[in-house]
Amino acid sequence: MKAKTETATGISPELYHRYLEHLINGNSAICVEIVNGLLEQQIDIQTLYIELFQKSLYEIGALWEQNKISVAREHLATAITDRAMNLVYAQLFANALPHRKKATISCAANEFHQIGGKMVADLLEMRNWDTHFLGANTPVEHLIRHLHEESVSLVGLSLSVYFNMPSLLEMIQTIRDAFPDLDIIVGGQAFRFGGTEHLSIFSHVTYCDSIARLDELVGQGNVQ
Numbered sequence: 001m002k003a004k005t006e007t008a009t010g011i012s013p014e015l016y017h018r019y020l021e022h023l024i025n026g027n028s029a030i031c032v033e034i035v036n037g038l039l040e041q042q043i044d045i046q047t048l049y050i051e052l053f054q055k056s057l058y059e060i061g062a063l064w065e066q067n068k069i070s071v072a073r074e075h076l077a078t079a080i081t082d083r084a085m086n087l088v089y090a091q092l093f094a095n096a097l098p099h100r101k102k103a104t105i106s107c108a109a110n111e112f113h114q115i116g117g118k119m120v121a122d123l124l125e126m127r128n129w130d131t132h133f134l135g136a137n138t139p140v141e142h143l144i145r146h147l148h149e150e151s152v153s154l155v156g157l158s159l160s161v162y163f164n165m166p167s168l169l170e171m172i173q174t175i176r177d178a179f180p181d182l183d184i185i186v187g188g189q190a191f192r193f194g195g196t197e198h199l200s201i202f203s204h205v206t207y208c209d210s211i212a213r214l215d216e217l218v219g220q221g222n223v224q
């Protein structure tokens, strides 16, 4: 059966709830079918990411917090989401331009939430950035080595849990020491209730409260 959308750019509440139910029940095949249906209808990728993947994972997190689902089921939902995101890559990389600025996206050391950072990396690809996504828990010395090897124009750092703030700040300081003028953007749920004041002591570090601001903050990555 084909996925049903309410508009060309949105996801109907009915479809969302069907997807969520199958996500919770671990029905990868149906989740994949729904996502493939939306892609066939040329859903905007950012809408897919935010209105389906992010929304459902936030709901999964709330259910886990209320002890209504197990940690195992939360891991299952995350794994299905990760698979579903991989369905977009044929489309995402199809029109990559040859000359693009490089961006590296990473989680702070000890930060295991990586779906948000992966989304940001993809959304930068869509804006013509040549993006390296390093995933969760990157040791700071290896991030620095990577930045030296790749000569990037932008670093994006993701933080989901507030208790990892010291490792984020250490990471920023170490990048700042090695690359005084390199632009850094920081985002993630750790800042939901504050914490951006820790970032204000650094130059060239911008907090991004929503990926809707990516255009304004980083623009396009193609070399003019």
Ligand code: B12
Residues within 6 Å of the ligand: 050, 053, 054, 057, 058, 059, 060, 061, 062, 064, 065, 074, 075, 078, 110, 111, 112, 113, 114, 115, 116, 117, 119, 120, 156, 157, 158, 159, 160, 161, 162, 163, 185, 186, 187, 188, 189, 190, 192, 208, 210, 211
């Ligand atoms: C899946 C999950 C996990 C998985 C992660 C696996 C993986 N492969 O990623 C695992 C099991 C590892 C995990 C562990 C823990 N988790 Co958890 N987890 C989640 C869950 C359910 C989904 C996370 C997710 O992918 N969300 C969807 C993405 C798309 O959203 P996002 O991360 O917010 O990203 C968006 C924006 O924030 C932003 N963004 C993010 N990064 C960046 C970076 C840049 C540069 C920019 C510009 C933007 C940006 O853009 C993204 C797109 O809009 C959330 C629930 C929730 N509300 O998200 C809890 C949640 C994040 N976890 C939570 C907790 C408490 C934990 C643990 C401490 C639990 C424990 N006691 O062990 C540990 C911490 C582990 C660690 N050291 O990091 C809390 C965090 C509360 C807080 N903020 O302090 C949450 C919110 C659950 C809850 N409701 O309480 N978790």
